Each structure stands twice: as C-alpha cells, then as structure tokens.
Amino acid sequence: MDVIATESRIANSDAAHDHLSRAPEAGFTWNTSVDDLNVEFVPGNPFLPGDRKWAIRFHAGTIRIVLGMRDYGRGWFSAYFAGVLALRLGLPFRRIRIYYSATLPAVLQTPQPSRILLHESGLGPAAIAATDVIEEMCDRVIEKGRLTFAALAGAGAADIGFDQPTGRFYVLDRNRSGSILEIAKAVQGGSSASTEFAKKLQRGGKIADRSAPNGHPEKQVPGESQ
Numbered sequence: 001m002d003v004i005a006t007e008s009r010i011a012n013s014d015a016a017h018d019h020l021s022r023a024p025e026a027g028f029t030w031n032t033s034v035d036d037l038n039v040e041f042v043p044g045n046p047f048l049p050g051d052r053k054w055a056i057r058f059h060a061g062t063i064r065i066v067l068g069m070r071d072y073g074r075g076w077f078s079a080y081f082a083g084v085l086a087l088r089l090g091l092p093f094r095r096i097r098i099y100y101s102a103t104l105p106a107v108l109q110t111p112q113p114s115r116i117l118l119h120e121s122g123l124g125p126a127a128i129a130a131t132d133v134i135e136e137m138c139d140r141v142i143e144k145g146r147l148t149f150a151a152l153a154g155a156g157a158a159d160i161g162f163d164q165p166t167g168r169f170y171v172l173d174r175n176r177s178g179s180i181l182e183i184a185k186a187v188q189g190g191s192s193a194s195t196e197f198a199k200k201l202q203r204g205g206k207i208a209d210r211s212a213p214n215g216h217p218e219k220q221v222p223g224e225s226q
Contacts (some may be wrong), residue, residue, distance in 0.1 A: 037148065037184045039140040040066070047129040052101055056085070056137045058184035063089075064097045064108070065137075067130060071100040071109075077127055078111040084131055088138035089180055090167025145169055145180050148187060152178075152194065153201040176201050 040055035052068025065085055071078070082096040098109045123131070142162055149169040150157045159172050170177035178186075178201065186197035 036187050037141055037144050037180065039137050039144065041137075042068070043129075043133045043136075045129045045133065047125045048133070049102055054133050054137065056134075056141055058181070058188065061181065061185070062095050062097050063091055064099060065134065066099045066101055069100060069102050069126065069130060071103045072124075072126060075109065075111075077123075077130075078109050079114040080127075081130065081134060082111040084134050085138060088135060088164070089141060090164050091180065095181075141180070145183055148183055149178060149201075152183070152186065152198040154198070 036058065038055065038057045040053050040057075042050065042053055044050065049068055053066065054068045055064075055066040057064045057066065063085065065081060067081065078098050082093060082098060085091065085096055086093045093111075093113055096111060098111055100106060100109075146160050146162060146169060147157055150160045153160070153171055153176055155171050161170050161172055162168070163170060163177075167180045168177045169180070169183065178197070182197070186193050
C-alpha cells in the first residue's frame with residue numbers, strides 16, 4: 001500500500017451483511033441497543049507485543065488510534081499510520097490522534113501531514129504488522145457503523161452501503177446517509193441524541209457532515225505530487 005499522509009480519499013466498495021433485524025419506523029422510536037463505534041483487541045502477530053490492547057476510539061470529534069507498541073520511528077511513522085486510517089474510513093486527517101501505549105511516558109500525538117510517499121514494501125516487519133492491525137480495526141469500525149446506521153435508519157444491514165471516499169453510510173436508495181463521525185457522536189450522546197438522529201434519517205435526507213467544507217473532503221490520488 002502506498003499512502004500519502006494528507007486528507008485524501010480512495011474510493012472503494014464494502015459488502016453489506018444482513019444480520020440485523022429491522023428497527024420500527026412508526027413514531028420514529030429507536031430503542032435498539034447499539035454500542036458505540038469503538039473497537040479494541042489484542043493482536044496475535046509475532047512482530048507485535050502480545051500483552052497490549054490496540055484500539056480505535058472516537059472522542060469529542062477526534063479519532064484516537066491506540067497502538068500497543070513503541071514509537072520506534074520517533075514519530076516518523078505516525079503520519080503513515082494516520083493516513084491508513086484516514087483512507088480506510090474516509091476521515092479528515094486533522095482529526096486523528098495517535099497513542100503509542102508501549103512508549104513511556106506515553107503521550108497523545110497529533111500527526112502532521114507529510115508529502116513523503118511511503119511504500120509498504122519498504123517498511124519493516126513491525127510497521128507492516130501495525131498497518132495490518134489498523135486495517136483490521138477499520139474493517140470492524142465499518143461493520144459496527146453499518147449495523148448502527150441500519151438500526152437508526154430503520155433499515156436492514158443488507159440495505160446499507162458505505163462510501164469510503166467520504167466516510168458515509170447510506171441506505172441503498174441514496175435518500176438517507178450519515179457520516180461515521182455523525183453516527184459516533186449520536187450514539188455517544190445518549191438516547192436523546194440517538195433518537196434525534198434516527199428521526200432525521202427516517203424522515204429522509206442527508207445528515208450534514210461539518211468535518212470538511214460542504215461535507216466533502218478534498219480528494220487526491222495517493223502518489224500524486226502537487
């Protein structure tokens with residue numbers, strides 16, 4: 001994978017999974033138990049520490065990547081790892097924070113965009129393993145987001161698509177959509193915020209994403225210099 005640490009996006013499709021019962025639409029009542037979009041687990045990769053959790057957490061409009069490893073590159077790979085997350089989830093790069101839990105004292109980093117192109121073939125085994133874990137966590141976030149959005153929209157999971165360039169879930173009729181950040185904010189805001197989000201979706205229409213101008217982040221093809 002080639003990644004430039006900017007706010008660029010790559011289009012991709014993601015298959016839907018039909019294993020969520022439909023939520024009731026009448027009266028805009030949303031009482032389905034839906035978890036937040038955070039994910040965490042301990043990877044079983046021999047190149048990574050086996051006793052530390054890795055995680056993606058949504059917090060106050062930011063996305064935190066908890067890497068259960070040391071910052072071997074002294075911040076050199078932080079922009080690369082953040083770029084992987086931004087590309088997979090269609091998120092604004094500026095909202096991403098990185099935390100190396102095995103580096104003491106551990107601090108929360110704000111990665112800075114870089115125009116340096118890193119090739120996965122040129123990375124060391126630990127960095128490649130970390131990239132694989134980040135991509136797996138992103139896949140889990142997308143699946144949780146799909147199930148949550150389906151419940152909020154009163155639709156089945158098989159009727160929900162994900163647009164990777166903009167980080168938005170949508171009902172396949174294209175009349176209703178919402179971003180990952182909007183969904184994360186709704187479920188973290190408690191039942192009232194979730195119910196209000198569900199009402200807007202079930203009335204039809206697009207939930208505005210204010211994370212980027214006009215709700216559409218700037219696009220750039222990785223590898224393209226400016």
